[in-house]
Amino acid sequence: MLSLDQLTCFVALAETGSFHGAAASLNCSQPTVSQRLRRLEDGLQAVLVHRGRTGCDLSAAGRRFLPLARSILSIAQQADDVVSNRCVRLAACSNIGIYTLPPLISAFSKTLENEERCDLWLGPNPDVYDRLMNAQADVGVMEWWQPTEGFEARTFAEDPLVLIAPPGHVLAVRKRITRNDLLQVPLLGGERGTGTGRLLRKVLGRQADKLVPGSSLGSTEAVKRAVRSGLGVSVVLASSVRDEVASGVLVARPIDHVAARKSFFVVCRSDLHARDLPRRLISFLAQQE
Amino acid sequence: MLSLDQLTCFVALAETGSFHGAAASLNCSQPTVSQRLRRLEDGLQAVLVHRGRTGCDLSAAGRRFLPLARSILSIAQQADDVVSNRCVRLAACSNIGIYTLPPLISAFSKTLENEERCDLWLGPNPDVYDRLMNAQADVGVMEWWQPTEGFEARTFAEDPLVLIAPPGHVLAVRKRITRNDLLQVPLLGGERGTGTGRLLRKVLGRQADKLVPGSSLGSTEAVKRAVRSGLGVSVVLASSVRDEVASGVLVARPIDHVAARKSFFVVCRSDLHARDLPRRLISFLAQQE
DNA sequence: ACACGTTACGGCAACCGTAAGGATT
DNA sequence: AATCCTTACGGTTGCCGTAACGTGT
Numbered sequence: 001m002l003s004l005d006q007l008t009c010f011v012a013l014a015e016t017g018s019f020h021g022a023a024a025s026l027n028c029s030q031p032t033v034s035q036r037l038r039r040l041e042d043g044l045q046a047v048l049v050h051r052g053r054t055g056c057d058l059s060a061a062g063r064r065f066l067p068l069a070r071s072i073l074s075i076a077q078q079a080d081d082v083v084s085n086r087c088v089r090l091a092a093c094s095n096i097g098i099y100t101l102p103p104l105i106s107a108f109s110k111t112l113e114n115e116e117r118c119d120l121w122l123g124p125n126p127d128v129y130d131r132l133m134n135a136q137a138d139v140g141v142m143e144w145w146q147p148t149e150g151f152e153a154r155t156f157a158e159d160p161l162v163l164i165a166p167p168g169h170v171l172a173v174r175k176r177i178t179r180n181d182l183l184q185v186p187l188l189g190g191e192r193g194t195g196t197g198r199l200l201r202k203v204l205g206r207q208a209d210k211l212v213p214g215s216s217l218g219s220t221e222a223v224k225r226a227v228r229s230g231l232g233v234s235v236v237l238a239s240s241v242r243d244e245v246a247s248g249v250l251v252a253r254p255i256d257h258v259a260a261r262k263s264f265f266v267v268c269r270s271d272l273h274a275r276d277l278p279r280r281l282i283s284f285l286a287q288q289e
Numbered sequence: 290m291l292s293l294d295q296l297t298c299f300v301a302l303a304e305t306g307s308f309h310g311a312a313a314s315l316n317c318s319q320p321t322v323s324q325r326l327r328r329l330e331d332g333l334q335a336v337l338v339h340r341g342r343t344g345c346d347l348s349a350a351g352r353r354f355l356p357l358a359r360s361i362l363s364i365a366q367q368a369d370d371v372v373s374n375r376c377v378r379l380a381a382c383s384n385i386g387i388y389t390l391p392p393l394i395s396a397f398s399k400t401l402e403n404e405e406r407c408d409l410w411l412g413p414n415p416d417v418y419d420r421l422m423n424a425q426a427d428v429g430v431m432e433w434w435q436p437t438e439g440f441e442a443r444t445f446a447e448d449p450l451v452l453i454a455p456p457g458h459v460l461a462v463r464k465r466i467t468r469n470d471l472l473q474v475p476l477l478g479g480e481r482g483t484g485t486g487r488l489l490r491k492v493l494g495r496q497a498d499k500l501v502p503g504s505s506l507g508s509t510e511a512v513k514r515a516v517r518s519g520l521g522v523s524v525v526l527a528s529s530v531r532d533e534v535a536s537g538v539l540v541a542r543p544i545d546h547v548a549a550r551k552s553f554f555v556v557c558r559s560d561l562h563a564r565d566l567p568r569r570l571i572s573f574l575a576q577q578e
Numbered sequence: 579a580c581a582c583g584t585t586a587c588g589g590c591a592a593c594c595g596t597a598a599g600g601a602t603t
Numbered sequence: 604a605a606t607c608c609t610t611a612c613g614g615t616t617g618c619c620g621t622a623a624c625g626t627g628t
Contacts, residue, residue, distance in 0.1 A: 002365050004291055005593095019608060029595050034609060036593090046372040051608065053602050060560060061372040063424050068368050072361050076291050079357050083335045083350040135352050271349060294618095308583060318620050323584060325618090340583065342627050 004076055006040040007069045009033055010048060014066055017055045087117045088277045091137035095220055096264050097122040099240040100158060101141060108284045116277065132267060138278040145265040152270040154282060156289060158262045159238040162252040166230050172251040179256070188226050188234040224250065237262060293365055295329040296358045298322055299337060303355055306344045376406045377566045380426035384509055385553050386411040388529040389447060390430060397573045405566065421556060427567040434554040441559040443571060445578060447551045448527040451541040455519050461540040468545070477515050477523040513539065526551060 012022040013033065023030040041048050048062035058066065081087035092101055101120065109118050121137065125144060131137035132151065145153045163182070165172040171181060223234045224241060228249055235255070244250035266285060268278045301311040302322065312319040330337055337351035347355065370376035381390055390409065398407050410426065414433060420426035421440065434442045452471070454461040460470060512523045513530060517538055524544070533539035555574060557567045 002293055002368065020606090030607085031596085031609075032594060038609095039592090044369065044372045048372070053607070055607085060558075060565075061374070064374075064427070065368060065372045067423050067425050068364055068371060072364050075357055075361050075364075079291070079333065079354060082357060083333045083337070083354050085350070085353075134356050136356050138353070269349075309581090319582085320584075320621085321619060327584095328618090342582070344582085 002040070002043055004073065006036045006043075007073055009036040010040055010062075011066070011069055011073065013037060013049060013056070014058055014062070017057065019056070081117065085277050086115055087119060088139060088281050089119045089121065089131075089137045090139050090141065090281070091121045091123065091128040091131040092141035093123065093125040093128050093143055095237055095240060096141055096143065096158065098220075099237060100264075104285060104288060107288070108281055111280075111284065118277075118281065138268060139281055140265075140267040142265045142267060143262075145267055150270055151267055153265045153267045154286070155263050155265055156285065158264055161235050161255055161262065162238045162241070163233055163235055163255055164224070164227050164241055164244075164250050164252050165233040166228060167248065167251050169233060169251070171233060171253065174253060177253050177255045182235070182255070185233055188223050188232045291329070291332055293362065295325045295332075296362055298325040299329055299351075300355070300358055300362065302326060302338060302345070303347055303351070306346065308345070370406060374566050375404050376408060377428060377570050378408045378410065378420075378426045379428050379430065379570070380410045380412065380417040380420040381430035382412065382414040382417050382432055384526055384529060385430055385432070385447065387509070388526060389553075393574060393577060396577070397570055400569075400573065407566075407570065427557060428570055429554075429556040431554050431556065432551075434556055439559055440556055442554045442556045443575070444552050444554055445574065447553055448529075450524050450544055450551065451527045451530070452522055452524055452544055453513070453516050453530055453533075453539050453541050454522040455517060456537065456540050458522060458540070460522060460542065463542060466542050466544045471524070471544070474522055477512050477521045 009022060009026060012025050013019065016022050016025060019033045019037075020030050023033045026033070037049060044061075044065070046061040046065075047059050048065060049056050050059050078087070082089070090101075090105070097120065105118055105120060112118065121131070123131075125142050128137070128140045128142050129146070132140040133148075147153070163171060163177045171177060171185065174181070220236055220240050223236060224244060226232065227234050228244070238252060241250055241252055245252045266282055268282060272279050298311060298315060301314050302308065305311050305314060308322045308326075309319050312322045315322070326338060333350075333354070335350040335354075336348050337354060338345050339348050367376070371378070379390075379394070386409065394407055394409060401407065410420070412420075414431050417426070417429045417431050418435070421429045422437075436442070452460060452466045460466060460474065463470070509525055509529050512525060513533060515521065516523050517533070527541060530539055530541055534541045555571055557571060561568050
C-alpha cells in the first residue's frame with residue numbers, strides 16, 4: 001500500500017540519481033531507501049528504477065510515475081496549510097484578477113504573520129464558482145454571483161471605465177466622453193460574454209446594438225494592442241491601462257455616466273470566523289476601497 | 290504521517306456521515322475507523338469531524354481538507370494504471386481534439402483488452418507540449434511540433450478544408466471553390482493565431498491580407514453559428530461540420546488547392562516498445578488514415 | 579434498552595538500523 | 604581496495620480486531 005515515505009524516497013532517488021544520495025537527503029540509512037523502493041515497486045508491480053553500478057536511472061514506468069508522485073506529495077504538503085488556515089486560496093476571474101487584484105494582494109501579504117500565505121488562482125467565472133463550491137478556494141472574486149446557500153457575497157466598486165484612444169485621436173483631446181460619443185465611433189472589444197461588454201450594454205441601453213459588430217478580440221491585451229495600432233478606440237477598466245497611459249502610448253478619458261463603473265463580488269463561506277484569514281483578506285479589501 | 294488508509298477513511302466518513310457506515314463501506318471494524326481518523330487529526334493537528342450522537346459532520350477544516358483528500362486518492366488510483374501502461378493518456382489541442390479524435394479514439398477503445406483505457410485531455414498547443422515533457426501525457430496530438438530530443442513525431446494529414454455557407458448562398462451551388470472565390474467574399478474566422486488561420490494564409494499567400502479583418506470569432510463553434518445565421522461564409526475542417534452538412538443546415542464545398550489540407554503531429558517518447566499501448570494507438574491511427 | 583462512538587488490550591506485521599554479502603571498477 | 608546496492612536479522616513501533624465502557628435518546 002502506497003505510502004508518502006515511499007513516494008518521497010522515490011522522488012529523492014530520481015533527483016539524486018543514487019540510493020546513497022537519497023538516503024543522505026532523507027536523513028535515513030541507505031538500506032531503508034532500498035527497502036522503501038522495493039515495497040513501492042512491489043505495490044505497483046513494476047520496476048521503477050534501473051540499478052546500475054554507477055548510480056541508477058528511472059525506467060519507463062518510473063518516468064511515468066514521477067509526476068504523479070510529485071503531485072501527491074505537493075497536495076499533501078498543501079494539506080497542512082489548508083486545514084490550519086495559514087493559507088487563503090483566492091480564485092479570481094479575468095480582468096479583475098489580472099489588473100486589480102495583484103497590487104492589493106501584494107499589500108495584504110505584507111500584513112500577514114510568518115508562515116501565512118495567500119495563493120491566487122485565475123480562471124473563467126464559472127470555474128471560480130466551482131472552486132468555491134468544491135472548497136478548492138476560500139475566497140472568490142467574480143464578475144457575477146448567483147446567491148448560494150452557505151455563502152455570502154460583498155459588492156465592491158471597481159475602477160471606472162475609461163475610453164482609450166491612441167494619442168492624437170479626435171476623442172483623445174476631449175475632457176470627458178458622453179454616451180453619444182461612444183455610439184459614433186467604431187468601438188473595439190466589448191463583445192458579448194465579457195464583463196465589460198455586459199456593462200457597456202447596460203450603460204448604452206437599447207442603443208448598444210449600434211456597437212460595431214465583428215470586433216471581438218477576446219482579451220483586454222488584444223484590445224489595447226489594436227487601439228495602439230490605430231485600429232480604433234475602446235472602453236476598458238482604468239487600472240488595466242495605467243502603465244500605457246503613464247508611458248504615453250495610450251490616452252485614457254473618463255466617461256460621463258454614473259453606471260460607468262464595474263462592480264465585482266467577493267465571496268466566501270458564511271461560517272467563517274472574523275479572525276480567519278479569508279475574512280481578514282476581505283476586510284482588508286474593504287478598507288482599501 | 291498521512292496515510293492513504295486514513296484518507297480513504299476520512300472520505301468514507303464524509304460520504305456516509307457515520308463511523309459505522311464508514312466501517313461497513315471499508316470492510317473494517319468501527320474502532321479502526323475511530324483510530325484512523327484520530328491519527329489523521331493528530332497528524333494535521335486539527336479537528337476534521339464533529340462527533341454528534343446522531344451521526345457526525347465535517348468541521349470547517351474538514352471541509353477544506355476533503356477535496357485535497359479526494360485529489361490524492363484519485364491520483365493514487367491512477368498510479369496503478371499509469372505505471373502498468375494499461376492507460377494511454379492522450380493530450381490534444383483544439384479542433385483536432387474536438388472533432389477528429391473522438392471517433393478515432395472510440396474505435397481504438399474497442400480494440401483494447403479488458404482493463405485497458407484511453408484518456409483524452411484537451412488544451413492549447415503549448416500545454417500539450419508541457420504535458421508530454423512532464424510525462425503527464427503519453428501521446429500528444431498537436432498542430433505544430435518542435436523537434437525534441439527523446440521524442441518522435443509522425444505527421445498525419447487531416448480532413449481537407451472546406452468552404453461552408455448557408456444553403457442558398459451563391460457559393461453553395463458551385464461544385465468547387467477556387468482561390469479567387471475565397472478572396473472575393475467576406476470570410477469569417479480564420480484569424481491569426483489559429484491553425485486554420487495559419488493554413489489559410491499559406492494557401493492564399495500574400496493575398497491573405499485581403500481576408501476580411503475584424504472577424505475573429507474565437508472558436509469553430511462560433512464560426513459555424515455565424516455562418517448558419519447568414520453572416521457570411523468561412524473555411525473549416527470537413528470533419529467539424531459533418532453533422533451540420535448531414536442535417537442540411539450548412540453546405541460544404543471542397544476547395545481547389547493541393548495544400549488545402551491541414552496536417553497534424555502525433556508525438557510520443559522514442560523509447561517505447563512496439564507492444565506498448567501508446568505505440569498501438571499510433572499504429573491504429575496510421576491504419577485509419 | 580438501544581444506537582453510536584471511545585477506550586483498553588493482546589497479537590501480528592511493518593519498518594528501521596546495524597551488519598554482512600556480492601558485484602563491478 | 605573502494606563503491607554501491609542487496610540481503611539478513613533483531614528490536615521497536617504501528618495498526619487491527621475483540622471486548623468492555625460511557626453517553627445520549
